[in-house]
Amino acid sequence: MATxxxxxxxxxxxxxxxxxxxWYARGVKAMNARKLADPLGWRxxxxxxxxxRPMWTALGYLKSADKLPSSAxxxxxxxxxxxxxxxxxxxxxxxxxxxxxxxxxxxxxxxxPKTWALPYWNYFGPNNENQLPPAFASPAWPxxxxxxxxxxxxxxxxxxxxxxxxxxxxxxxxxxxVPEFTGVASGGDPxxxxxxxxxxHGGSPHGDLESQPHDxxxxxxxxxxxxxxxxxxxxxxxxxxGLDPIFYLHHANIDRLWEVWIQSTVSxxxxxxxxxxxxxxxxxxxxxxxxxxxxxxxWNYTPGQMADLSxxxxxxxxxxxxxxxxxxxxxxxxxxxxxxxxxxxKKKKVELVGASxxxxxxxxxxxxxxxxxxxxxxxxxVSASLAAASAAESASAPDRVFLNLENIRGLVDGTAFKVYVxxxxxxxxxxxxxxxxxxxxxxxxxxxxxxxxxxxKIVDELNLRNELDVDALDVRIVPAKAVPDEAQVxxxxxxxxxxxx
Amino acid sequence: xxxxxxxRLQVRLPLFAVSGVAWLLLxxxxxxxxxxxxxxxxxxxxxxxxxxxxPMIGPPLRHVRDRSLARHRLRxxxxxxxxxxxxxxxxGVALILAANSIGAIAATFLAVAIWQCSPLxxxxxxxxxxxxxxxxxxxxxxxxxxxxxxxxGLWCIGSCFGLMLLPMLLSRGHLAAMAIVxxxxxxxxxxxxxxxxxxxxxxxxxxRIIAAQARRSMAFVFSARL
Numbered sequence: 001m002a003t004x005x006x007x008x009x010x011x012x013x014x015x016x017x018x019x020x021x022x023w024y025a026r027g028v029k030a031m032n033a034r035k036l037a038d039p040l041g042w043r044x045x046x047x048x049x050x051x052x053r054p055m056w057t058a059l060g061y062l063k064s065a066d067k068l069p070s071s072a073x074x075x076x077x078x079x080x081x082x083x084x085x086x087x088x089x090x091x092x093x094x095x096x097x098x099x100x101x102x103x104x105x106x107x108x109x110x111x112x113p114k115t116w117a118l119p120y121w122n123y124f125g126p127n128n129e130n131q132l133p134p135a136f137a138s139p140a141w142p143x144x145x146x147x148x149x150x151x152x153x154x155x156x157x158x159x160x161x162x163x164x165x166x167x168x169x170x171x172x173x174x175x176x177x178v179p180e181f182t183g184v185a186s187g188g189d190p191x192x193x194x195x196x197x198x199x200x201h202g203g204s205p206h207g208d209l210e211s212q213p214h215d216x217x218x219x220x221x222x223x224x225x226x227x228x229x230x231x232x233x234x235x236x237x238x239x240x241x242g243l244d245p246i247f248y249l250h251h252a253n254i255d256r257l258w259e260v261w262i263q264s265t266v267s268x269x270x271x272x273x274x275x276x277x278x279x280x281x282x283x284x285x286x287x288x289x290x291x292x293x294x295x296x297x298x299w300n301y302t303p304g305q306m307a308d309l310s311x312x313x314x315x316x317x318x319x320x321x322x323x324x325x326x327x328x329x330x331x332x333x334x335x336x337x338x339x340x341x342x343x344x345x346k347k348k349k350v351e352l353v354g355a356s357x358x359x360x361x362x363x364x365x366x367x368x369x370x371x372x373x374x375x376x377x378x379x380x381x382v383s384a385s386l387a388a389a390s391a392a393e394s395a396s397a398p399d400r401v402f403l404n405l406e407n408i409r410g411l412v413d414g415t416a417f418k419v420y421v422x423x424x425x426x427x428x429x430x431x432x433x434x435x436x437x438x439x440x441x442x443x444x445x446x447x448x449x450x451x452x453x454x455x456x457k458i459v460d461e462l463n464l465r466n467e468l469d470v471d472a473l474d475v476r477i478v479p480a481k482a483v484p485d486e487a488q489v490x491x492x493x494x495x496x497x498x499x500x501x
Numbered sequence: 502x503x504x505x506x507x508x509r510l511q512v513r514l515p516l517f518a519v520s521g522v523a524w525l526l527l528x529x530x531x532x533x534x535x536x537x538x539x540x541x542x543x544x545x546x547x548x549x550x551x552x553x554x555x556p557m558i559g560p561p562l563r564h565v566r567d568r569s570l571a572r573h574r575l576r577x578x579x580x581x582x583x584x585x586x587x588x589x590x591x592x593g594v595a596l597i598l599a600a601n602s603i604g605a606i607a608a609t610f611l612a613v614a615i616w617q618c619s620p621l622x623x624x625x626x627x628x629x630x631x632x633x634x635x636x637x638x639x640x641x642x643x644x645x646x647x648x649x650x651x652x653x654g655l656w657c658i659g660s661c662f663g664l665m666l667l668p669m670l671l672s673r674g675h676l677a678a679m680a681i682v683x684x685x686x687x688x689x690x691x692x693x694x695x696x697x698x699x700x701x702x703x704x705x706x707x708x709r710i711i712a713a714q715a716r717r718s719m720a721f722v723f724s725a726r727l
Contacts, residue, residue, distance in 0.1 A: 182503045186567040196505040199691045199710075273503060274720060282717060284710035347504050352570050355637035373638055375570050406568075407634050441623075441696035445630035492634035495568070 004100075004314040006252055009119035011317070014133030016142045020119050021135045021150075023112045027103035028149040028245050030110065036062070037069040039077065039291035040102050044069060046242030048095065048290065049081045050436075058231060059154055061243055076289055076298065081238055083433055084204045084449070086182050086194040086276055089258050090303035091288055092251050097312065098290030098299065099248055105293035117314060120252035123166040123217060124173065132157075132164035132221070136246055150245050156223030156233045159481065164221055170418070170428040170480060171216050174454065175208035176261055179268045182276075183207060187404050187497030188350035190452050192261060196275065199283060205404075205452045206433075209261075214254050215432035216416065220480075221246060224414040229484035236414035238433050256316045259309050263319055270307045277304030348500050353378040353401070355495040360477065362417065362489040368477045370494050379468070382498050386463045397501035401459040402452050403475065405429060407492030409438040409448035415483050419453055420476040422462060427453040428480065431489070448492065455496070512563050516555045523551035528676060534597075534669075546593030547586075553665065553683045554589060554657065557690050558582075561653050564632040565646055577635070577646040584650025585657070592658045593665075600669035609670060613663040620697035625659030627694040661686050684711060 012018035016025070034041030043061060047069070056062035069078070082091035100118045107116045123130045132155075139151045157164035175192055183191025185204040194207030206215060218241060222233025234244040241247050261267045274282065279302045281287040287300045309315060354374035362368055382399050389398035403419065403426055416430040429451045437444035462468040475494050483489050502510070527533060527548055534545045562578060569577040603609050616622055633649040636642045664686060668678035688707025 182505070184505045184508065186505075186508055186563075196503040198506060198509055271503070273506075275506070275717065282713055284706070284713035347507050350567070352568060352637060357636060357638065357641065359634065375572070375637075377572060378570065441627060441694065443693050445627050445694040447631050493637075495637070 002310075002313050002315040004115055004117040005317055006117045006256070006314060007119050007317045008125065008129075009121050009133045009249055010125060010127070010129045011119070014129075014135060016135050016138075018119075018135075019113070020116065021133070022142075023107045023110075023116050024103060024119070024245070025135070025141070025148060025150050026110055026112070027106040027116075030106035031102060032149055036066045037073070039069070039073060039296035040105075040293055043243065044077075044291075045099055045102065046240070047074075047078045049079075049242035049247075050237075050239035051078055052237075052239035055231075055237065055240055056243075059234065059240060059243075061240070076286075077291060080286070080288065082288075083210065083238065084194065084206050085197040086191070086207065086271060087279060087303055088194045088207060088210050089255070090279070090306035093255055093258075093306040093312075094288055094290060094299075094301045096248060096251055096255060097314075098292060102293050118248055118252045120256050120316065121246065121249040122253050122256075123171070123213070124168070130166040130168050132246065133249075137164065152234060152244050152246075154225065154231075154234045155221060155244060155246070156225065158220040158223060160223045160226045164223075166213075166217055166220055167480075170220075170416070171213040172427070173213070173257075174427075175212060176257065176264065177266055178208050179266050181268065182271050184350060186350045187352060187452070187495065188348065188402055188499035189400060189454070192267070193258075193271070196271075196273070198275075205450045209254065209257060211429070211451060212427070214250075216428060216430040217250050218432045219414055219416050219430035221250070222414055224412065224484070229414075230412055230486055232412060232414040236432065237435060238413075239436065256319060259316060259319045262309075277302060277307070279303045350497055350499045351378055351381070353382060353496040353498050354473065355493055356475070359407075359493065360491050362415075362477060362479060362483050362491070363485045363487075365479050365482045367479075370475045370477070370491075371472045372475050372494055372496055373472045374470070374496065378498065382459065383463055383468055385498075385500070386460060398456070398460070399498040399500055400454060400456045402497045402499065403455050404493075404495045404497060405451045405453075405491050406495060407448040408434055408451060408489070409446075409492070410434040410487050410489040411438060412484065412487040415487060415489060416480040417483075418478045418480060420478065421455050421458050422467065422474055423476070424458045424461070426455045426458060426475075429453065434489075448490075508563065508567075509559060512559050512566065513556075516559060516562070520552055520555040523548050523555075524680075527552055527679070531676075534675065542594050542597055543590060545597060546590045549597075549665070549679070550586065550589045550593050553679060553686070554661070556683070557657075557687060558585065558653075560630075561632055561649070565635065565649065568635050568637075569642065569646070570637055573637070573642055577642065580643055580646040581650035581653075584647045585654040586650075588651055588654035589658065592654075592662065596662060596666055597669065600666055603670060606670045610667065613667060616663045617702045618699055620699060622660065622663070622702075623695060623697040623700070625656050626689060626692065627697070628656035629653070629660055629690060630694050631656075660689065687711075 007020060016022050031042035036043045038044055082088050104116045108114055136150045139148055140146045141148050155164055156162060158167050178192040180191050181193040183189045183195050185195045190205045190207050192208050194210060195204040197204050218235050222236030225231040234240045279288055289298045289300045292299045354372045356370045356372050360368045360370050385399040388394055388396050410431055413432055413435050416428055418428050419426045434449050436442050437449045438446060440446045533548055565577050565581045566574055635645045664682045668675050668682055671678055685704055685707050688710050691710055692706060
């Protein structure tokens with residue numbers, strides 16, 4: 001029986017009448033009172049996720065009087081966030097555990113419950129739970145004092161107007177139907193949990209859950225400053241996201257969805273390779289490390305230690321499997337039902353089918369149409385696999401087909417766009433982390449981010465209507481909101497890949 | 502083994518095999534590095550390149566392979582590898598000639614040490630991680646693969662030329678020094694790109710990565726036997 005249970009933030013309406021939320025606010029206030037260099041402070045913990053000196057200064061989170069943590073502390077703890085890799089989920093699980101321990105420590109010191117646990121924000125919940133919980137939207141505490149630490153000015157929402165909600169027509173839970181945790185960077189499915197990156201850093205696409213809904217919720221909670229589009233909302237950029245208290249409730253939901261997936265009949269379970277379990281420390285990289293209360297003692301952990309929720313002394317009040325939860329069943333209709341997954345050792349060949357010839361620039365609200373030329377032979381293999389799979393009593397599975405938006409570059413996060421293939425909606429892409437991936441001295445060496453969207457259902461439909469046997473497919477990119485020109489958002493190449501099953 | 506790890510191995514094995522042959526030739530024909538004719542220098546440079554550099558071009562080679570049409574793949578790889586190799590072998594000849602004419606060895610070691618710590622070195626290392634967007638069709642596909650090979654070669658030379666010069670300045674122990682430099686460069690290649698700045702650059706990270714990789718390989722060997 002777990003000691004700690006994380007509950008839905010809307011369990012009691014999402015207001016301060018819920019003691020869990022009230023105590024969270026008190027804990028955040030206490031952590032906020034600590035100095036920047038204090039390992040148990042709010043801003044230090046935000047720096048563990050990411051840090052950017054000019055942005056923190058521009059957003060008012062770094063003043064000239066602030067002393068940065070020592071270089072030893074920074075080297076050990078700061079800028080650890082794991083993204084675009086199969087370590088994304090386990091690293092964030094440990095991060096949440098540590099932040100939760102810090103808040104709980106402050107809560108207990110203030111006379112609060114010893115079993116306090118982070119609530120989670122399930123934006124897919126049935127009763128307008130896609131709206132930012134009221135306690136976070138109010139600048140005031142229940143007693144009227146207007147310094148509620150859960151309220152953050154730089155949280156602009158999907159329309160950059162301060163009304164924060166998640167547009168449900170632009171998020172999905174398709175990731176929950178993916179059987180494999182680990183994917184590939186070669187153009188096929190990046191996997192539910194992300195790509196085995198080996199020694200490489202940056203340049204790998206985000207895993208399926210990381211792309212949707214994780215990246216999307218970040219970008220549309222944060223939005224952009226309407227007065228200055230170069231300044232993102234806190235949640236929109238990985239280097240500032242940890243400053244916003246809603247970050248941890250969002251990630252608690254992502255963490256919960258990981259557990260929902262584990263318990264579902266679809267999932268093939270967590271990776272078993274020691275390279276995953278040992279984490280990057282097993283390859284001589286920095287260990288995952290968090291400072292814990294009461295004195296900031298480092299806690300080193302590995303993905304293997306994060307794999308089994310039953311060993312971590314916490315649980316969620318609701319981990320209904322994807323098949324049963326009504327909201328998930330409704331949203332899961334987007335991808336074709338797959339044959340029962342058999343864990344297979346055979347490598348699934350991935351092959352380029354087509355690509356655009358020129359890069360595209362996205363600006364304002366203008367739609368861009370790119371023509372993705374297809375190779376006749378590769379396209380023929382896709383058609384053949386679709387035909388073979390639909391033949392009576394066939395045991396073969398059709399190819400899965402993926403759109404790749406390669407080398408997406410931009411100077412500002414906080415943008416998102418819808419992607420259509422031959423006028424059919426393929427998905428929505430949110431550019432969380434694109435700025436870091438574009439700067440020349442950054443981890444991605446300036447090559448931007450590659451996003452992968454599954455279009456198997458669309459290709460299947462086109463094939464059924466005899467519209468697949470063409471030289472090119474039209475891919476239309478529609479900004480979800482106006483992209484500022486200064487953001488200089490470009491896509492290097494739009495390509496289509498097939499992945500054998 | 503994950504699919505991604507398998508994809509990496511498929512490219513790594515042939516590269517390591519060719520590199521291994523080059524090391525064998527260097528070990529069994531010690532005079533291969535000392536010929537004075539043009540063809541001898543080119544051969545020496547080619548051997549040095551194959552031994553020391555080939556193990557490191559897995560990532561960009563995989564990028565070319567993955568992002569090319571199946572029917573262009575071999576050609577794209579050949580153009581990338583060809584452009585990269587030619588540039589490197591030419592640079593290698595220049596390095597050999599330079600090594601033969603350098604008198605102040607201690608000063609050269611110092612200059613290389615300063616270069617190693619420089620922001621420009623970090624910039625070159627960063628650029629090695631950058632993979633160009635490649636056209637998929639027609640002559641543009643060929644042009645992009647070749648240009649990528651040449652560009653990658655340029656950054657690679659920028660990153661590695663300093664340390665590669667040093668073994669050639671020694672009067673003995675060339676092979677051992679070359680092996681040490683190869684491991685050192687491999688470790689640098691595996692580092693995350695970082696903001697260019699002056700910094701003390703020692704082999705600490707290199708040693709940690711290599712030690713951990715050796716431990717992993719041993720564990721793999723043992724687990725494969727079970």
